[in-house]
Amino acid sequence: MNAPDILTAAHHAGIRLSLADNGKLKFAGRQAALDRPLPEIRAHKAAVLLALAAHDPTLDRHRRFSVIRVDGTVLSVSRCPACPLADVQADYPDGVCEVERVPETAVALAPADLALAQAVLKAWGEDDPVMIAEWMDGLARDPGRLQQMYAQAVALGLASRDG
Structure with missing residues (x-):
């Protein structure tokens, strides 16, 4: 069973699953009704939590994040679909x-940046057109991301450090 099927089965059994404020799974309904789908819910808890979070309008969701590591390096991270800061x-x-x-x-x-970005995406095996469009847009909007893309191209052997 996948998460949507689990949520549908729970709904038909009279169980309401939701996200608690602490990000954990919250149940409402009769315990007897919960006993049947509980093993499936437990087995697929992470997917159920993600499915609930994806449809929770109260969550503050974003696509782009900065991550500052302990060693001082800064990463620019993007998520598709958008997610809360806590997930990152x-x-x-x-x-x-x-x-x-x-x-x-x-x-x-x-043109050279575009060609290199396309080579990086090909090396990654990325073929999701939405993800590609968002990543390319991020490169065009943010010089820091473009710099990161060059570092990734060097790491993949697609470009040299000196240009």
Whole structure:
């Protein structure tokens, strides 16, 4: 069973699943009704939590974050779909995470930058058009992200350190 199926089955059994303020799973309904789907809920708890969070309008959700690691390095992280800051902090427990402000306008990428960005995406095996468009837009809006892309291209052997 996947998370949507679990949520549907719980709903039909008269159980309401929701996110508690602390990010944990909260149940409402008769205990007898809960006994049947509980093993599936437990087995797929992370997916159920993500499905609930994706549809919770009260969560403050963002796409771009800055992560400052203990060694001082700064990462620019993007998420698709958007997520709360707490999700990114959980992925980088050794760093300080902040929501990034998105510049209002984007500049066109230079042809060489565009070609290198496409090579990086190909090396990653990225083929999701939404993710590609958002990543390219981020490169065009933020010189720091463009710099990170060059560092990633060097690490992948697609570019040299000196240009």
